[in-house]
Amino acid sequence: MKWTAKDVDMYEQTKEYVDTALIPCIPIGGTNMKAFAEMSEHVSLIANEVERQFKGRVMLFPPLTYFVHEQVQSRVREWTNMFKTFGFQHICFLTSHADVSDETFIYIPSLPLEHVDESYKQKIVRQQVEQVMDALVTKWTLKN
Amino acid sequence: MSEKKHRVSRRQFLNYTLTGVGGFMAAGILSPMVRFALDPILKEETGQDMVAVAQVKDITTEPQRFDFKVKVKDAWYESEEPRSAWVFKDENGDIVALSPICTHLGCTVNWNGDKNNPNRFFCPCHYGLYEKDGTNVPNTPPTSPLHRYEYEIKDGTLYLGKAKPRGEA
Numbered sequence: 001m002k003w004t005a006k007d008v009d010m011y012e013q014t015k016e017y018v019d020t021a022l023i024p025c026i027p028i029g030g031t032n033m034k035a036f037a038e039m040s041e042h043v044s045l046i047a048n049e050v051e052r053q054f055k056g057r058v059m060l061f062p063p064l065t066y067f068v069h070e071q072v073q074s075r076v077r078e079w080t081n082m083f084k085t086f087g088f089q090h091i092c093f094l095t096s097h098a099d100v101s102d103e104t105f106i107y108i109p110s111l112p113l114e115h116v117d118e119s120y121k122q123k124i125v126r127q128q129v130e131q132v133m134d135a136l137v138t139k140w141t142l143k144n
Numbered sequence: 145m146s147e148k149k150h151r152v153s154r155r156q157f158l159n160y161t162l163t164g165v166g167g168f169m170a171a172g173i174l175s176p177m178v179r180f181a182l183d184p185i186l187k188e189e190t191g192q193d194m195v196a197v198a199q200v201k202d203i204t205t206e207p208q209r210f211d212f213k214v215k216v217k218d219a220w221y222e223s224e225e226p227r228s229a230w231v232f233k234d235e236n237g238d239i240v241a242l243s244p245i246c247t248h249l250g251c252t253v254n255w256n257g258d259k260n261n262p263n264r265f266f267c268p269c270h271y272g273l274y275e276k277d278g279t280n281v282p283n284t285p286p287t288s289p290l291h292r293y294e295y296e297i298k299d300g301t302l303y304l305g306k307a308k309p310r311g312e313a
């Protein structure tokens with residue numbers, strides 16, 4: 001489900017089934033802007049595709065956006081606690097920002113996909129989507 | 145005489161103007177109404193486009209997943225959305241194209257997705273199960289079968305249309 005009025009309606013009726021919050025993390029930097037913009041596009045693309053496949057159990061939230069010099073880890077901790085109080089069991093942060101990727105994040109490297117051909121691009125994206133889905137399924141099975 | 149003429153022409157003038165203005169107003173009111181009335185019909189048509197998905201010779205009795213794209217018209221813009229279908233030939237040799245969207249809450253199901261349930265479709269979200277023909281397995285969360293795509297075969301190519309609840313497609 002997505003953070004839209006229509007999906008939130010659905011969420012409110014099916015809360016007990018939606019136990020996973022997915023949050024894309026998007027850094028903004030003043031130098032090397034293009035690389036940051038690429039990360040932003042990439043992480044959104046992957047997050048949307050994961051949501052499409054796991055619509056019934058995952059709520060995709062608007063991204064956690066931060067400036068590169070900010071301490072994102074402490075905000076991630078705050079957000080995690082907030083989502084727990086909402087009743088989410090699994091809170092997953094998705095990032096393409098290598099500098100912050102520790103075990104609290106699911107890290108998906110963004111590749112400069114601009115110039116590669118469409119079929120190769122699709123293959124990479126699909127692999128990464130699967131990698132994220134596997135990570136979620138693992139979380140779910142560990143819990144049960 | 146000249147006054148009479150003048151009066152008539154004034155009346156005519158008013159007549160023309162009022163009809164003109166009235167006509168404009170009527171057109172202004174009616175045209176959006178006509179548009180609204182026609183819009184659903186136009187939308188219906190664009191939604192029913194058939195999309196080429198696979199070559200018939202590649203379709204086996206084992207369900208395979210084919211991905212394709214459909215054009216979707218939103219209130220604001222037109223975009224392409226990904227879709228998938230599980231396609232196979234049933235025991236009569238008829239083609240079956242199932243929508244992978246779980247009828248419980250909309251996750252994507254996989255053929256043979258669960259080792260303990262071979263030859264079934266499995267939904268990883270809340271462990272929903274479906275038989276090969278799309279029938280939901282009792283005592284799992286889904287309460288209705290997977291939807292089926294309308295299909296068409298032209299020159300050895302399989303085209304898919306809309307996915308509909310079973311019985312309608």
Ligand code: FES
Nearest residue numbers: 056246249267272
């Ligand atoms: S969405 Fe498939 S079982 Fe719930």
